[in-house]
Amino acid sequence: MTDQLVHVENLTVAYPMADGAVFRAIDGFSMAVKRGQIVGVVGESGAGKSTIGKATLGLLDENAVIDTGGVMLDEVMVTRLEEHAFADIRGSKVGYIYQNPMTALNPVLTIGEQLIEAIEANTNKRGQDARAYAIDLLEQAEVPLPEERLSKYPHQLSGGLCQRIVFAIAISAKPDLIIADEPTTALDVTVQKAVLGTLVKLTRQENIAIILITHDMGVVAEMCDYVYVLRHGKLVEEGSTAQVLSNPSEPYSRELMAAIPRIDHKIERFAVPGGLGKAEDRERAIDYLMSRKADAGVEGAPLLSVKNLSKTFTMKATALKAATDFKAVSDINFDVFPGETLGIVGESGSGKSTVGKMILGLHKPDPGYEITYKGHNIDDLTSKAQKLAHRQSLQCIFQDPYSSLNPRMTAGDNITYALRAHGVLSRAQALELSGDLMELVGLPRASARKMPHAFSGGERQRIGIARALSFRPDFIFCDEPTSALDVTVQAELLNLMKDLQDQLGLTLLFVSHDLAVVRQMCDRVMVMRSGEAVEIGACDKVLVAPEHEYTLGLLAAMPRFRPEEVA
Amino acid sequence: MLSFVTKRLGQSAVLVLIMSALVFVGMYVVSDPVAVLAGEDFTEEDRLALAQELGVDRPLFLQYLSFLGNVLQGDFGTSFVYNRPVMDLILERLPATLEVAFFAMFIGLVVGIPLGVYSGLNQKKRSTKAISFFTTVGYSIPNFWQGVLLIMLFSVWFKVLPASGRGDTVDVFGVGWSVFSLDGLSHLMLPALNLAIYTICLQARLARSGTQEVMYQDYMTFARAKGISRERIIRRHLVRNILIPIVTITGLQLGGLIAFATVTETVFSWPGIGKLLLDSIHNSDRPVVVAYLILITLMFVTINFVVDVLYALLDPRIRYT
Numbered sequence: 001m002t003d004q005l006v007h008v009e010n011l012t013v014a015y016p017m018a019d020g021a022v023f024r025a026i027d028g029f030s031m032a033v034k035r036g037q038i039v040g041v042v043g044e045s046g047a048g049k050s051t052i053g054k055a056t057l058g059l060l061d062e063n064a065v066i067d068t069g070g071v072m073l074d075e076v077m078v079t080r081l082e083e084h085a086f087a088d089i090r091g092s093k094v095g096y097i098y099q100n101p102m103t104a105l106n107p108v109l110t111i112g113e114q115l116i117e118a119i120e121a122n123t124n125k126r127g128q129d130a131r132a133y134a135i136d137l138l139e140q141a142e143v144p145l146p147e148e149r150l151s152k153y154p155h156q157l158s159g160g161l162c163q164r165i166v167f168a169i170a171i172s173a174k175p176d177l178i179i180a181d182e183p184t185t186a187l188d189v190t191v192q193k194a195v196l197g198t199l200v201k202l203t204r205q206e207n208i209a210i211i212l213i214t215h216d217m218g219v220v221a222e223m224c225d226y227v228y229v230l231r232h233g234k235l236v237e238e239g240s241t242a243q244v245l246s247n248p249s250e251p252y253s254r255e256l257m258a259a260i261p262r263i264d265h266k267i268e269r270f271a272v273p274g275g276l277g278k279a280e281d282r283e284r285a286i287d288y289l290m291s292r293k294a295d296a297g298v299e300g301a302p303l304l305s306v307k308n309l310s311k312t313f314t315m316k317a318t319a320l321k322a323a324t325d326f327k328a329v330s331d332i333n334f335d336v337f338p339g340e341t342l343g344i345v346g347e348s349g350s351g352k353s354t355v356g357k358m359i360l361g362l363h364k365p366d367p368g369y370e371i372t373y374k375g376h377n378i379d380d381l382t383s384k385a386q387k388l389a390h391r392q393s394l395q396c397i398f399q400d401p402y403s404s405l406n407p408r409m410t411a412g413d414n415i416t417y418a419l420r421a422h423g424v425l426s427r428a429q430a431l432e433l434s435g436d437l438m439e440l441v442g443l444p445r446a447s448a449r450k451m452p453h454a455f456s457g458g459e460r461q462r463i464g465i466a467r468a469l470s471f472r473p474d475f476i477f478c479d480e481p482t483s484a485l486d487v488t489v490q491a492e493l494l495n496l497m498k499d500l501q502d503q504l505g506l507t508l509l510f511v512s513h514d515l516a517v518v519r520q521m522c523d524r525v526m527v528m529r530s531g532e533a534v535e536i537g538a539c540d541k542v543l544v545a546p547e548h549e550y551t552l553g554l555l556a557a558m559p560r561f562r563p564e565e566v567a
Numbered sequence: 568m569l570s571f572v573t574k575r576l577g578q579s580a581v582l583v584l585i586m587s588a589l590v591f592v593g594m595y596v597v598s599d600p601v602a603v604l605a606g607e608d609f610t611e612e613d614r615l616a617l618a619q620e621l622g623v624d625r626p627l628f629l630q631y632l633s634f635l636g637n638v639l640q641g642d643f644g645t646s647f648v649y650n651r652p653v654m655d656l657i658l659e660r661l662p663a664t665l666e667v668a669f670f671a672m673f674i675g676l677v678v679g680i681p682l683g684v685y686s687g688l689n690q691k692k693r694s695t696k697a698i699s700f701f702t703t704v705g706y707s708i709p710n711f712w713q714g715v716l717l718i719m720l721f722s723v724w725f726k727v728l729p730a731s732g733r734g735d736t737v738d739v740f741g742v743g744w745s746v747f748s749l750d751g752l753s754h755l756m757l758p759a760l761n762l763a764i765y766t767i768c769l770q771a772r773l774a775r776s777g778t779q780e781v782m783y784q785d786y787m788t789f790a791r792a793k794g795i796s797r798e799r800i801i802r803r804h805l806v807r808n809i810l811i812p813i814v815t816i817t818g819l820q821l822g823g824l825i826a827f828a829t830v831t832e833t834v835f836s837w838p839g840i841g842k843l844l845l846d847s848i849h850n851s852d853r854p855v856v857v858a859y860l861i862l863i864t865l866m867f868v869t870i871n872f873v874v875d876v877l878y879a880l881l882d883p884r885i886r887y888t
Contacts, residue, residue, distance in 0.1 A: 057791075057792055059788055059792060087794060087796075089794075090791065090792055090793065090794035091792070091793045091794025095792075096792035096793075098785055098788075098792075099785075100785060103784065103785035104785050104786055104789040105786060105789070106786040106803075106804050106808070107808075107883070108807045108808055108811075108881065109803060117793070117795050117799065118793040118795065121793065121799075122794050153883035153884070155884045156883075166789075169793060322571075
């Protein structure tokens, strides 16, 4: 038994495309992993990171072709094995951890069945032995009340617990290697830290090596000894974690590091290319946007003031269950001043998006609330014209750039269809305006004629911004606008939003789960937990020296990306 | 649970009320029972007497109210044509229909689901293309024509299965069933097959699209990565998940099979309830039609309720939150 466990040698995985061309998901990539070593593979989406793990386990799509090279696992060339031969590798030699534990576990089978079937497939334990071992594994993975959990279903447990169960499945046969594909991306930051701790503990006990596939430099900094940086399927740079993170030698790695939002200090702009379109192109759009009715309410008064905002959702009764109430938001109060950005942070389910949706009028708040916008109570608006003006003045940028554009309309129509529906614009004016706005957000004017699927996620989000701007709004609710994007794309988009805000004096309500992004974007921040506001104040205070222990916990749990300290 | 059941019961009561009113008005508009039943030599007085005897001389809403009163006492009235209690007529024939419908559904599920799962898993194989060809054809050919073809094949050419009637029946709970005797079973085969072809095709298509969807879910990849056998992945991970949409459609379809087996019953001279309905509409025998449709409405309500319960049993996400 040698010290060398995995050897990826000049691996190329190709997918034939419809037009006869070939797409290389991973191209001539080599890496080595020693026993017990934790190796990071980082890169943005489409870099081919997951392909490495899937090739090792024989889980590539049917049409994938291994062009050159292969993966050696313990002196066996696994990429040449037939499907049935993988029975000795999957689960028993290599454990796999999936990105999203909620989708990796089968929703209609109990935790016990899913864990025990893995034990029975890969060890010689059967029946009661297997069950006892399952409980033992769950204990090791730090799942509280292990015996009780066996009869539960995945949706009854939190994401963090589900991921611990996936860990228990992955280590059940004491494999030599675990491939962890974005193991904490779907988890909240407070959960992430503890879950990673458990993973390291479990693998250290058994001297299991980990290939950690991730886009999160903070996680890499805290966990890995050695790191490979990938881009478009090719290796950009490799080296010890300290060296790659603090002193990257390749331009792409440097750009990647510069794009990571930092929690410890605020910077004016990210050092990445991109942002607004060219100055001469965007003048007309700026003129249009500045021509909005200058009715910002009373000087010095808040633009938006929210009092006693609560929301209760009622879940309907079904055949085997009574109706239940769920309080998503309770008694929130805050002001937003003209030109400022107020952030709302909190973990998933804390009610942050619901607050925004109530302000936009997409959800009806529980009675007893008061929302004042530009000095008027929004429930006092009676005439159709007043209501329309109010709605146009408040706009939204959505989280998911893929589902928030109508896939059957061109980008330009997506930007202007609402204004066309209001009858404000003629067809020619709409074309003109959508072109202007495309240029403003840094996209070529001509691409307004393309359909949404022809754009990347970041470009789609730019279209989403252009659509929000088309109404000449004063206030934009940004609902996790960059959480679905890669870090360099996120940096470009955040730069763009800052520039637009500077130019137009927009007021933003910025919802995010990422404290570092909020630190970079917001003036003030409100921290929410299970529907309640625990703390509100200036970012420089709340995110530096918080008063509430929940905020303190959130900050402590964030994986730190501080290259100067790694080195 | 209790509030759910009471709500459902309330809804179905309203449904039955609306439905019976519609049928009352509909039958009144379409035809006059006196005109159908009266002989050619009836005088005006005879007709009046007949109308009085049938109770159709009074205003329609009074007839409806007294009908409702009777129903609440468990009396669905007397057939105009057979002059017998309506419920007796219906219960005599219902078992034959239930028998053929359930048998057809059984064949449909047992053949259709495995076919669908197989073709979903092996999308590129020739056999899959053949299955998809036959399911499309089976889906599109009219029911009555399929029936005639079946008779030609199995009764005329091969002479293996009888083409009409119920054959020997065995009494269970005081009702005759064909399914329990060999001769009865052979008589049941063709009508059941006739009804089953559509069900097979529908279930195969449902199971195939379900399989194709579930196959690419993360938990299927993860199950493979766990190293468990392919057979187990299909049996536990895949089939459990595709059953959820299948149960919904099966419920709807079972109702359909029972309520609208009329064509098949006619083709194979199967003495079921469909034929009774057709004859009664023809003879404007309103009590039979109304009682039949109320029964069918209640049956749909019951099936939907069972589907909801099965749903919750199959999908733990509905059961616990």
